[in-house]
Amino acid sequence: MLNVHMYSSATKVKGQGVGSAYTELIKLLKKYYPDQLEITINQFSPADISHYHTIDPKFFLSTFSKKRGKKIGYVHFLPETLEGSLKLPWIAKKVLYRYVIAFYKRMDALVVVNPTFIPKLEAYGIKKEKITYIPNFVSKAEFFPMNAQEKQQLREKYQIAKDRFVILGVGQVQERKGVFDFIKLAKQNPELEFIWVGGFSFGVITDGYAELKKVVEAPPANLSFPGIVERKKMNDYYNIADVFLLPSYNELFPMSVLEAFSSQTPVMLRELDLYQGVIQGYYAGCNDVTEMDAKLQMLAKDERALMALQKKAISAAKFYSEDRLAKIWLEYYQKQVGKNNVKEK
Incomplete structure (x- = not known):
C-alpha cells in the first residue's frame, strides 16, 4: 500500500476551482483504491508520496524534510494566469510570482491540468521530463442531468x-x-x-x-x-x-x-x-x-x-470519466515510486 500525503488549504476559501479539483481527487482515490492507497490530509509524518495542491509557506518549508518521499506539485496556475485575478502592489506581485516558481522547482515532479502549461514551465527552467498532464474530472454522483x-x-x-x-x-x-x-x-x-x-x-x-x-x-x-x-x-x-x-x-x-x-x-x-x-x-x-x-x-x-x-x-x-482518470492517477503514483505491481480494485 502506498502512503500518499495530501497537502492543501484550497477548501478554506469557498468558490475556487482548485478546491473543487482537490476534493474530487480525494473522493476518487478513496472510492476506487481504499486497499492500495492510504490517503492522509495535511499530516507531516513520513510518506511515500507528498502531493501538494496549494503553495502555502508551511508546505514549502516541509519540502526540505527527508520524510516527504516523492514530492509532487499540482500546477493549477502560473504567474501570468494570476493577472486579472488579484490587484496587488507591483512589489508584492513580483515576490508572489517568484515564490510560485520557487515552489514548483522544489518538487520532484509536477502535474499540470492543461498541456499548454508544459512549455511555459520549461521556460521557467523546469525540465519537461518532470511534468505530466492529467486532466481534471468531476463526480457523476454530484453532477448529473435531471429529467x-x-x-x-x-x-x-x-x-x-x-x-x-x-x-x-x-x-x-x-x-x-x-x-x-x-x-x-x-x-x-x-x-x-x-x-x-x-x-x-x-x-x-x-x-x-x-x-x-x-x-x-x-x-x-x-x-x-x-x-x-x-x-x-x-x-x-x-x-x-x-x-x-x-x-x-x-x-x-x-x-x-x-x-x-x-x-x-x-x-x-x-x-x-x-x-x-x-x-x-x-x-x-x-x-x-x-x-x-x-x-x-x-x-x-x-x-x-x-x-x-x-x-x-x-x-x-x-x-473525462471517473473510471478512466482513477486508473491514470493510480498508475502515475505507482510510477513515481517504482511500484507498478499494485493491483487495481
Missing part, C-alpha cells in the same frame, strides 16, 4: 419561468472571468435570463472589485448573483440552465466546464488557445462578446442547434 419534470420543479423553486431561456455563468466574480461581458450580454438581451454563481472569494483585492460590486448589489432585472453556492446545490443551477457560458479571458482547465458537461448542459466559451488541447470540439467557441450575443440568440431560437451542442457535452462527459 424534464425535475427541471421544472427546480425552476418553480428558484422562481424562473418555464419557457425562460437561461444562461448560467460560474466562477469567482472578477474581471478575468469575463463577468463584465456577462453583464453586458444580460443588458443587451432583456428577454433572456442570466445567472452568475460565485462571489468575491478574495474580497477587496479582487481585480475590478469596486465596479463589479456595484452591479452585484443592483443588477439588471434579468441578471442575478446568488453568490457562493454550496457545492451540493450546484447541480441544480446546471440543470436550470439552457446554456452554460464562461467568457473568461484566461483559464487553466475550469472545473465548472466539466461540471456543465457532466450535467449535460450545452457549453459556450470564449475561444482560448489553452482549450485546444483538452476540450476542443465539445463546446461553442466565441472570439468576443459580439459572437457570444449572436450565438446565444441563435440557440435560444434553434432547438436543433441547442440539442447538437448538448450531444457534444455528453461526449465530453464520457471522455
Whole structure:
C-alpha cells in the first residue's frame, strides 16, 4: 500500500476551482483504491508520496524534510494566469510570482491540468521530463442531468419561468472571468435570463472589485448573483440552465466546464488557445462578446442547434470519466515510486 500525503488549504476559501479539483481527487482515490492507497490530509509524518495542491509557506518549508518521499506539485496556475485575478502592489506581485516558481522547482515532479502549461514551465527552467498532464474530472454522483419534470420543479423553486431561456455563468466574480461581458450580454438581451454563481472569494483585492460590486448589489432585472453556492446545490443551477457560458479571458482547465458537461448542459466559451488541447470540439467557441450575443440568440431560437451542442457535452462527459482518470492517477503514483505491481480494485 502506498502512503500518499495530501497537502492543501484550497477548501478554506469557498468558490475556487482548485478546491473543487482537490476534493474530487480525494473522493476518487478513496472510492476506487481504499486497499492500495492510504490517503492522509495535511499530516507531516513520513510518506511515500507528498502531493501538494496549494503553495502555502508551511508546505514549502516541509519540502526540505527527508520524510516527504516523492514530492509532487499540482500546477493549477502560473504567474501570468494570476493577472486579472488579484490587484496587488507591483512589489508584492513580483515576490508572489517568484515564490510560485520557487515552489514548483522544489518538487520532484509536477502535474499540470492543461498541456499548454508544459512549455511555459520549461521556460521557467523546469525540465519537461518532470511534468505530466492529467486532466481534471468531476463526480457523476454530484453532477448529473435531471429529467424534464425535475427541471421544472427546480425552476418553480428558484422562481424562473418555464419557457425562460437561461444562461448560467460560474466562477469567482472578477474581471478575468469575463463577468463584465456577462453583464453586458444580460443588458443587451432583456428577454433572456442570466445567472452568475460565485462571489468575491478574495474580497477587496479582487481585480475590478469596486465596479463589479456595484452591479452585484443592483443588477439588471434579468441578471442575478446568488453568490457562493454550496457545492451540493450546484447541480441544480446546471440543470436550470439552457446554456452554460464562461467568457473568461484566461483559464487553466475550469472545473465548472466539466461540471456543465457532466450535467449535460450545452457549453459556450470564449475561444482560448489553452482549450485546444483538452476540450476542443465539445463546446461553442466565441472570439468576443459580439459572437457570444449572436450565438446565444441563435440557440435560444434553434432547438436543433441547442440539442447538437448538448450531444457534444455528453461526449465530453464520457471522455473525462471517473473510471478512466482513477486508473491514470493510480498508475502515475505507482510510477513515481517504482511500484507498478499494485493491483487495481
